[in-house]
Each structure stands twice: as C-alpha cells, then as structure tokens.
Amino acid sequence: MNLALRDLRHNLGRFLLTCVGLGLLLGVALAMVGIYGGVVEEALSLARNMRADLWVVEGGSRGPFAEASRIPGDVREAVARLPGVREAGSLTFQTVEARHGGGPGGVVPDEDQVRERAGEAGRQRSGTVLRLQVVGYEPDRPGGPPGILEGRGITRGRLEMVADRSAGLPLGAVVEMANLRYRVVGISTRAVSTGGDPLAWITLRDSQDLQFRLSPPAARRAQQGGGGAPPQDTVNAVIARLSPHADATAVAAEIRRWKHFSALTGAEQENVLTRSVVDKARKQIGLFTTVLLLVSAVIVALIIYTLTMDKMREIATLKLIGAPDRTIVALVMQQALLLGAVSFVSGTSLLLAVKDHFPRRVVLGVEEVSGFGVLVFVICLLASLLGVRYALRIEPAQALGG
Amino acid sequence: MSALVELCGISKGFGAGEARVQALADITLSVDAGEVVGLRGPSGSGKSTLLNLVACILEPDAGTLRLAGETVWDGRWSRADLRALRREKIGFIFQFHNLLPFLDATDNVALAMTLNHVPLDEARRRARALLDHLQVGKRASAMPAKLSGGEAQRVAIARALANNPRIILADEPTAALDSERAQVVMDLLRQVAREQQAAVIVVTHDDKIFSRFDRLVELRDGRVEAGGA
Ligand SMILES: Nc1ncnc2c1ncn2[C@@H]1O[C@H](COP(=O)(O)OP(=O)(O)OP(=O)(O)O)[C@@H](O)[C@H]1O
Ligand SMILES: [Mg+2]
Numbered sequence: 001m002n003l004a005l006r007d008l009r010h011n012l013g014r015f016l017l018t019c020v021g022l023g024l025l026l027g028v029a030l031a032m033v034g035i036y037g038g039v040v041e042e043a044l045s046l047a048r049n050m051r052a053d054l055w056v057v058e059g060g061s062r063g064p065f066a067e068a069s070r071i072p073g074d075v076r077e078a079v080a081r082l083p084g085v086r087e088a089g090s091l092t093f094q095t096v097e098a099r100h101g102g103g104p105g106g107v108v109p110d111e112d113q114v115r116e117r118a119g120e121a122g123r124q125r126s127g128t129v130l131r132l133q134v135v136g137y138e139p140d141r142p143g144g145p146p147g148i149l150e151g152r153g154i155t156r157g158r159l160e161m162v163a164d165r166s167a168g169l170p171l172g173a174v175v176e177m178a179n180l181r182y183r184v185v186g187i188s189t190r191a192v193s194t195g196g197d198p199l200a201w202i203t204l205r206d207s208q209d210l211q212f213r214l215s216p217p218a219a220r221r222a223q224q225g226g227g228g229a230p231p232q233d234t235v236n237a238v239i240a241r242l243s244p245h246a247d248a249t250a251v252a253a254e255i256r257r258w259k260h261f262s263a264l265t266g267a268e269q270e271n272v273l274t275r276s277v278v279d280k281a282r283k284q285i286g287l288f289t290t291v292l293l294l295v296s297a298v299i300v301a302l303i304i305y306t307l308t309m310d311k312m313r314e315i316a317t318l319k320l321i322g323a324p325d326r327t328i329v330a331l332v333m334q335q336a337l338l339l340g341a342v343s344f345v346s347g348t349s350l351l352l353a354v355k356d357h358f359p360r361r362v363v364l365g366v367e368e369v370s371g372f373g374v375l376v377f378v379i380c381l382l383a384s385l386l387g388v389r390y391a392l393r394i395e396p397a398q399a400l401g402g
Numbered sequence: 403m404s405a406l407v408e409l410c411g412i413s414k415g416f417g418a419g420e421a422r423v424q425a426l427a428d429i430t431l432s433v434d435a436g437e438v439v440g441l442r443g444p445s446g447s448g449k450s451t452l453l454n455l456v457a458c459i460l461e462p463d464a465g466t467l468r469l470a471g472e473t474v475w476d477g478r479w480s481r482a483d484l485r486a487l488r489r490e491k492i493g494f495i496f497q498f499h500n501l502l503p504f505l506d507a508t509d510n511v512a513l514a515m516t517l518n519h520v521p522l523d524e525a526r527r528r529a530r531a532l533l534d535h536l537q538v539g540k541r542a543s544a545m546p547a548k549l550s551g552g553e554a555q556r557v558a559i560a561r562a563l564a565n566n567p568r569i570i571l572a573d574e575p576t577a578a579l580d581s582e583r584a585q586v587v588m589d590l591l592r593q594v595a596r597e598q599q600a601a602v603i604v605v606t607h608d609d610k611i612f613s614r615f616d617r618l619v620e621l622r623d624g625r626v627e628a629g630g631a
Contacts (some may be wrong), residue, residue, distance in 0.1 A: 001509060001516055003502075010504035010545075203409045248533025317500045320459065321561070323517050324482065399500055400450060400573045 003327070004334035008292060016302055019342040022296060027347030029292040030372050031355070038361030042196050043277040046133065049199070050091070050145045051193045052239035053248050054079075055269050057261040063095050064236040065194055065269075066276035071261065072360030073204070073233035075328045076141075081253060084246030090235040094214070095197065110337040130167060132200040133193035134177070136207020142239050145201050147190045151186035162186035169200035175200070178213040182206075191219060194241045194277045201235070208234065291377060298364050301383035304336045308387040315391050316399035328391050336384030337377065344376045404471070405432035405570055406601035407456055412465035414451055414624075421516070425451040429465070433601040438592055439629075440612060441605045444620035449605045450484045452569055452621070456603065457492060458484045470530045471570050493562030493600075495572035499554040501546040507533060507557045508542045510517050514564035532560045536590065552583040559590055563598075570594065581610045588614040 008015045047065065055064075056079055063069025068208060073090045080088040093192070116134040117174070137143035139154050145162045151171045154160045161182040163169045173184045191199045202210070211234075242248060255263035264272065315328055348369060355362040414426040414573045426448045433439050433494045441449050454460040455467065467474045470491055474484070488571055511529035516522055533539045536556045538549075548553055555575065562570055570591065576584035588611050604615070612618060619629040 001505075001513060001522060003504075003513075006509075007504040100496055313500060314502050317494075317496075317502070319485070320457065320488065321514055321517065322483060322487075324487045327517070396457075397454050398493075400454065400496060 002334070004338065005329070007307075008335060008338060013136055014389045015339070016342075019339060019346060021351065022035045022303075022343035023345075023347035025292060025299070025347070026372075027295050027351040029367070030348060030364070031288050031358070032285050032289040032292065033368055033372060034351070034362035034364040035358075036282060036289075037363035037365070038369060039105045039281045039285070040274060041192045041363050042192050042277050042361065043273050044270055045190075046194055047190050047266070047273055049256040050143055050239055051146070051241065052142065052269070052375060053242040053246075054252055054255070055256065055266075055268050056084075056088075056238040056240065056255055057262050057264065059262050061262055062264065062272045062276075063262075064091075064112055067374060068235050068270045069262075070234050071238065073235045075261065076235075076238045078258075079238050079240050079255070082240075082251060084175070084241045084242050084251050085240045086143055088238055088240040089138055090238050091143045092134075092204065092211060094134050094135035094136075094207070094211060095193070095195075096132050096177050096210070098132045098175045098177045098200075099127060100130055100169060100173055105229070110283075121351040124374060128224070130169075130175070131197045131199045132163070132167065132175075132177075133195075134207060134210065135199055135201045136204040136210075136235075137201060138204045142241050145186065145188035145199075149187045149189055151184070151358065153186055154201065155185075158206060159183060160185045160202070162188050162201040164188050164191050164198035164200065166190060166192060167200065170260075172291050178210055178381060180206075180210070180213070183273050204235070208232075238393060253332040259326040296376075297383045298377045300336060300339060300380050300385045303339065304332060304384050304387040305390060307335060307361070308332055312394055313399060315394045316396055319394065320396035320399045323390060329388055331380065332391050333384045333388045336380045340376050340380030344373055348373075350352045379391065403520065404435070405430075405468075406470050407433040407437050407603065408466075408468040409452075409455070410466045410468075412455060412467060412547060413464045414448075414455060414460060422512055423592060424624050426455070426462075429624075431626060431627055435599040435601055436595050437616050438595050438602040438604065438614070440609065440615035440618040441603060441621065442612070442618060443627075447621040448624040450573060450619055451624075453603065453605055456569070457494070457571055458487060466506050489514075490565060491568050493567035493570045494571065495555075495559055495567070495575045497574035497577045498557040499546065499551075501549075501561070502553060503546050506543050506545050507538065507549065507560075508617065509523055510557060511560045511564050514561050518565050521542045527561070531565065532563060534558050550579055552586065554580060555583070555591070557588055559587070559594075563594060566598060568598075568600050570600050570602045572602070574606055574607050574608070575604060576606065576611055584608060584611055585614070 056075060057063040058070035058071050061067045061069045062193050076088050076090045078084060135143065144153060149165060150160065154162055159180065159182050161175060161184050163184050165187050169175065171184060171187060175182045175184060193199060242251060252263035252265050255261055318328060355364065409429050409431045412426060412429040413511045417423055429452065441452065443449055451460065457463055461475055497498065500545065502513070505513060506531055508526055508529045511532060512522065512525035515525035515528060530542050533542050536559060538553050538556045541549055541553050549557065576587055579587065591602050592614065594600060617629050620627045
C-alpha cells in the first residue's frame with residue numbers, strides 16, 4: 001500500500017495545480033539551458049561551418065574571431081606544402097553594414113561600370129540596412145559555404161555573393177557594400193557569425209578590395225603608397241584540412257615553429273570561441289538558471305513541509321501504531337519526488353512543444369534534458385529533507401488527546 | 403489469571419526545578435487478561451500520562467512496567483523494539499478516530515496488519531471480516547470523511563484489533579459519541595476483552611459509562627486514590 005500516492009490521490013486537484021505551477025517554473029529554467037545551448041551553437045556555427053582542422057593566424061593571437069589577426073595571403077602555399085595537409089585556403093572576415101533594395105536588381109555590372117556607379121550609389125542611398133558577416137574565400141579552396149540551398153556557388157568571381165538563409169535575401173538580390181553592388185547567386189544553409197549575424201561569402205579578391213575601401217582614409221593612403229597599386233594581399237587566417245591519418249596537434253606544433261605565426265586546432269578554436277564569446281552569456285544565463293532552480297527548491301521544500309504539517313496527526317498515529325521510521329520517511333520523500341517528476345515531465349513537454357516559436361534559438365539535446373531531470377530529482381530529494389526532519393520529530397503522543 | 407499490565411512504583415515528572423510537575427507518583431496498578439478497567443480523575447491528574455507510559459511512548463523516572471510478562475525500559479529496548487512491541491501487543495483507540503483520511507475503511511484496518519508484515523490481500527480479507535464482525539461491513543469501502551462518528555469509531559476499533567493485541571488502550575473513546583453509541587462501543591470493548599483475553603484500559607470522563615467497567619481506578623494529583631487493587 002503506497003501511502004504517498006494514496007494521499008496525493010486524495011487531494012489530486014491541489015497536487016496537479018501545484019505541479020502545473022512548478023512545471024512552468026522548471027520549463028523556464030530548462031528554456032534557459034536551451035537558450036544557452038543556442039548561444040553556444042551560434043558562437044561555434046561559423047568556425048564549424050569552415051570545417052577546418054587547423055587555423056593558422058598571426059603570431060601570439062588567438063584569432064581570427066576572438067582576437068585580430070592579419071597575415072600575408074601567401075602563407076597558404078607554405079601551409080599547403082606541409083606533410084599531412086590535404087588542402088588549405090585563405091580567409092578574411094569582416095562585419096559589414098550592407099544595404100539592399102529588396103527584390104532582384106538589374107543586370108550585373110562589369111568592372112568598369114562598377115567603378116563608374118560607385119559615386120552614383122553613394123549619392124542615392126536607399127533600401128534596408130543589413131548586418132552581414134562577410135567571408136572572403138578562394139572558390140575551390142576550403143572556407144566556402146557549407147551547403148547551397150538555392151542557386152549556385154560563386155563561379156564567375158567578381159561581385160557575386162552567397163548569402164545565408166537567415167539574411168532573408170532572395171536569389172538575385174543586389175546588395176551594396178562600400179559603394180559596390182553584389183549580386184546574390186546562392187542561398188546557403190543556416191550559418192551565422194559568433195554574434196548571430198548572417199554569413200555572406202564573396203571571393204577573397206572582392207573581400208580584400210572591400211577591406212581596403214572600408215579602412216580609414218589615412219591607412220588607405222599609406223597602403224596605396226600614393227600610386228594606383230592594388231591592395232596588399234593580406235588575409236585574416238589560413239585554414240587547413242588534414243588527411244585522415246595526420247595529427248592536427250603535431251602539424252600545429254610544426255607551424256608554431258615558424259616566426260610570426262600561430263596555429264590552433266579545430267578543437268582549440270572552438271575552445272577559444274566558447275571562452276571569449278560565450279562566457280558572458282554563460283555567466284548571465286547560469287545566474288538566471290541558478291536563481292530559478294533555487295526558487296524551485298524553496299517552493300518544493302515549502303510545499304512538502306506544509307503537506308507534512310497537514311499530516312501531523314496521521315503521522316503521529318502511524319508512529320503510535322508502530323510504523324517504522326522508514327515508512328514515514330518514504331511517505332514524505334516519495335511525495336517530493338512525485339511532485340518533481342510530474343512537474344518536470346509537464347514542464348519539459350510544454351517547452352519542447354513551444355520551443356521552435358521562441359525568439360531565441362533553443363537547443364536541447366537528450367543529454368541536457370536528462371541532466372536537468374537528474375538535477376530536479378536531486379533538488380526534490382534535498383528539499384524534502386525539511387519535511388522529513390519535521391516528520392521524524394513528531395511524537396507518537398501527539399496522536400492522543402484532543 | 404496473570405496480570406497483562408503491571409505497574410510497580412511508577413513515577414513520572416515533567417520539567418525541572420521550580421517548574422517541575424510530578425505527573426505521576428508511585429503508581430502501582432495491574433490489569434488482568436479479560437478485564438476492562440476505567441481510569442478517571444480530574445483534569446491534570448495524570449490519566450494521559452499513565453496511558454502514554456503503558457503505551458511505551460514515555461519512559462518512567464522510577465518503577466517497573468511489565469507488559470504481557472516482559473519488563474519494558476530495562477535498558478535492552480531500542481526505539482524500534484518499542485514500536486514492534488506496540489505493533490504486536492497494543493491496540494489504540496482515540497477520542498477522535500484518527501483514521502487516515504486518504505485510505506478507505508478497509509485499508510485503514512489493513513494498514514495496521516501490513517505494518518505487521520501480513521500480505522496486503524490477506525490483510526484486506528481479514529479487515530473486511532473484522533469490519534463485518536463490528537457491524538460496519540457495509541461501509542468497508544467508504545472514506546473516513548463519509549463515515550458517521552459511530553461508524554468511524556467502530557472502524558477505529560477494528561484497526562485497534564487488527565493484530566489481535568493483548569492490551570487495548572483507549573483515550574476518551576466515547577467523548578465524541580452520544581450515549582447510545584457510547585454504550586455500543588463499551589459493549590464492543592467488553593466483548594473483545596472476553597473473546598481475546600485482552601486487558602483493556604479506558605481513560606474517560608464520561609459518567610454514563612462508569613457502570614460498564616469491571617473496575618474504576620481513580621487518579622488524583624498523580625496518585626491512585628481508589629481501585630488500585
Ligand atoms: N509533555 C509534558 N510536559 C510538561 N508537563 C506535562 C506534559 N504532559 C503532561 N504534563 C503535566 O502533567 C500533569 C498530568 O497531565 P495529564 O495530561 O496526564 O493529565 P490528564 O489527567 O490526562 O488531564 P486531562 O483530563 O485534562 O486530559 C499535568 O499537570 C500536565 O500539565
Ligand atoms: Mg488527558
């Protein structure tokens with residue numbers, strides 16, 4: 001005969017109502033965990049989409065995302081020649097405020113027309129502003145879009161762009177950056193920057209040109225050296241993919257021996273990103289989650305305590321007629337665990353049902369959900385101790401008399 | 403016939419120093435098998451204290467207590483032993499029935515048996531038989547809140563009898579009942595005492611039932627004033 005269950009069934013309405021309330025609270029706490037997962041995923045999305053085994057960056061830097069990194073583009077060839085390296089590609093990264101006028105634009109301009117129109121576009125600025133994380137890469141080398149949903153990859157080279165789906169740009173749209181117009185030729189599967197901005201790919205040459213146009217006038221003059229010299233071949237990072245049997249740490253160590261360069265393995269890069277980008281979010285969300293869980297613990301403790309207090313006479317009677325302590329402890333603890341279990345299941349199913357309508361991305365795996373379940377279990381167990389203590393202190397004599 | 407309950411020179415006080423109350427002083431009393439003894443006295447005379455001592459939930463300061471031939475509180479008794487003793491040898495009846503509100507009549511009785519390691523099916527079967535015997539068989543599946551005062555008290559008596567105790571302790575069992583139902587409860591207790599050869603001690607203020615006891619013990623200021631025998 002399970003006394004805990006029978007008692008709760010006797011007050012079923014009150015118990016279920018309590019579970020709904022606690023379930024909502026636990027659901028919000030779990031949503032926090034999921035939002036954190038979303039932040040981590042977004043932060044790592046860019047680095048992961050590059051599918052790089054190695055990141056070669058400026059010496060002493062942990063770039064190119066967490067810290068600035070500038071290296072000469074020809075490093076790529078040196079990296080590609082290293083034993084174990086299958087392919088290597090130079091990359092640039094820059095966050096750009098782009099404009100776009102809506103639907104597909106006119107004919108794609110050729111290079112001369114581009115120069116000509118630059119001034120014109122500067123005069124009549126229109127359309128919506130869009131923050132893009134622009135990636136410059138060499139087509140046919142690593143670093144391009146992870147997958148094309150619509151359209152095609154960059155082939156023609158100049159002034160073509162593959163944009164991420166989350167940018168909301170239609171195929172054929174014209175995007176203006178630094179007075180140059182780019183045509184969207186392809187839409188990629190979901191890929192965002194560490195800050196959540198949509199990614200856009202252009203050729204390395206275009207991106208170096210863009211970098212030059214966007215840099216402050218003084219730096220521009222210095223770089224140009226007065227003449228019409230092309231912008232220097234500078235990139236932010238070189239990524240390498242290794243052959244299956246190569247050891248990333250060994251190759252990284254090899255590169256670190258070169259002067260002026262630093263190398264990070266894919267795992268190290270993810271580590272750097274998690275630490276630098278996600279840390280603040282983790283502290284904030286961690287704090288919220290902790291507070292929510294503490295509130296839940298206090299609520300469970302109080303509910304179980306009052307449930308036990310309400311049963312003071314019954315517990316005293318049980319002791320008087322000879323029920324062992326373990327029967328009494330089981331009664332209190334099982335009620336706490338039932339409360340936790342029903343609340344957890346209702347809160348979790350509610351969250352899983354609505355999570356895709358959340359404004360922030362909620363990423364929850366089996367691991368997170370079951371880990372949270374274990375946490376709720378432990379919280380309920382600890383919270384029930386207050387009630388257990390009360391129950392054990394009840395004297396059998398309290399059953400007698402009025 | 404040997405005594406089932408024997409108190410010899412029992413004393414019990416509460417508090418210390420100025421505030422000390424001597425609830426019981428040098429009580430010697432015995433109750434035989436099959437005997438129904440009433441315990442009366444003014445408020446504060448020590449009736450409940452005496453009952454709690456016999457129930458082994460209070461330890462006497464001095465004197466010896468023997469229940470069914472065994473000396474309790476001789477240093478060899480743990481809390482768990484005392485609970486086992488209560489479970490097996492003592493039945494309790496309260497002023498208010500003290501039934502568990504979330505179990506029906508049958509399970510309230512069966513619970514006492516399962517605590518004594520009787521399997522649930524067997525316990526339920528015996529509980530129903532016991533309720534039949536006490537003429538509340540028709541209410542066997544009713545929840546306590548749906549029972550009348552008299553019915554509830556009979557279910558409570560069934561629970562007290564569940565493990566065939568040799569000693570039955572009742573604290574004001576008829577206080578919440580009208581005189582007719584009080585007589586029925588007293589008849590039941592007498593019947594049980596005879597049938598099971600149990601010793602029954604009933605604390606009561608209720609003068610309507612004084613005539614139904616084999617013996618009336620009167621307490622005053624923690625001492626037996628009459629009927630100690
Ligand atoms: N736990 C306790 N702590 C302190 N004093 C107590 C305690 N229990 C009983 N007493 C005191 O012991 C004396 C006897 O109390 P007891 O409850 O046995 O009286 P009673 O005869 O049952 O009274 P009533 O008819 O009112 O129930 C009283 O003076 C009471 O105040
Ligand atoms: Mg009393």
